[in-house]
Amino acid sequence: xxxxxxxxxxxxxxxxxxxxxxxxxxxxxxxxxxxxxxxxxxxxxxxxxxxxxxxxxxxxxxxxxxxxxxxxxxxxxxxxxxxxxxxxxxxxxxxxxxxxxxxxxxxxxxxxxxxxxxxxxxxxxxxxxxxxxxxxxxxxxxxxxxxxxxxxxxxxxxxxxxxxxxxxxxxxxxxxxxxx
Numbered sequence: 001x002x003x004x005x006x007x008x009x010x011x012x013x014x015x016x017x018x019x020x021x022x023x024x025x026x027x028x029x030x031x032x033x034x035x036x037x038x039x040x041x042x043x044x045x046x047x048x049x050x051x052x053x054x055x056x057x058x059x060x061x062x063x064x065x066x067x068x069x070x071x072x073x074x075x076x077x078x079x080x081x082x083x084x085x086x087x088x089x090x091x092x093x094x095x096x097x098x099x100x101x102x103x104x105x106x107x108x109x110x111x112x113x114x115x116x117x118x119x120x121x122x123x124x125x126x127x128x129x130x131x132x133x134x135x136x137x138x139x140x141x142x143x144x145x146x147x148x149x150x151x152x153x154x155x156x157x158x159x160x161x162x163x164x165x166x167x168x169x170x171x172x173x174x175x176x177x178x179x180x
Contacts, residue, residue: 004045004053004064005045006043006045008045008062008064009040009041009042009043009044009045010041010043011062012040012041012056012057012060012062013041015060015061015062016041016060016127017120017125017126017127019060020117020118020127021127022088022118022127022128022129022130023037023038023041023088023127023129023133024088024129024131024133024136026056026059026060027133029055029059030052030055030056030059031052031055032048032049032052033133033134033154034088034129034133034134034154035133035154036048036052036154037056038088038089038090038153038154039090039154039156040053041089042089042090042091042156044156044157083112083113083130083138083139084110084111084112084113084130084138084139084140084141085110085111085112085113085119085128085129085130085139086108086109086110086111086128086129086139086152086153087108087109087121087123087124087126087128087129087153088108088126088128088129088133088152088153088154089121089124089126089153090106090153090154090155090156091124091156092121092123092124092126093123093124093173093176093177094108094109094121094122094123094124095107095108095109095153096109096170096173097155097165097166097169097170098166098170099162099163099165099166102162103155103162104155104158104162104165104166105143105144105151105153105155106143106151106152106153106155107142107143108143108152108153110139110140110141110142111128113128113130129152132145132147132148132150132152133150133152134148134150135147135148135150139152
């Protein structure tokens with residue numbers, strides 16, 4: 001959708017987290033893919049259609065123009081005890097990028113989730129996903145769902161050499177984490 005600002009995308013992400021909704025749960029409610037919602041929240045304003053943005057705006061209680069207070073927290077289905085969770089944000093340093101056959105993937109840091117309440121990423125604050133955004137299967141340790149093969153973390157659009165981009169991002173992450 002055109003005419004939206006990155007500020008609206010950030011407000012939508014904050015309102016979703018305040019409502020204690022995962023990207024997958026909200027995506028199912030408004031009828032889009034989790035990966036599209038993830039990229040929209042990262043500032044790629046054209047990743048959602050005008051109709052979907054309107055549904056998102058209405059569901060989260062945020063106007064398309066002016067900021068307002070977030071809605072009351074909504075009920076979130078609890079994860080299974082001891083289930084794995086991962087951060088769905090491609091910009092989080094817990095997700096390590098790599099290229100395979102010209103495609104970009106992210107190896108998320110899988111963590112055990114024992115709480116019925118949403119658990120937040122310790123590095124970026126995003127709500128951890130505990131199921132595959134494509135098929136809903138429980139998360140396994142790896143970059144892709146064992147049930148359907150879909151990647152857990154949606155890759156952003158990358159211009160140029162994907163392998164070089166992934167190597168540069170891994171180096172940045174190592175520096176941030178203090179491995180250099």
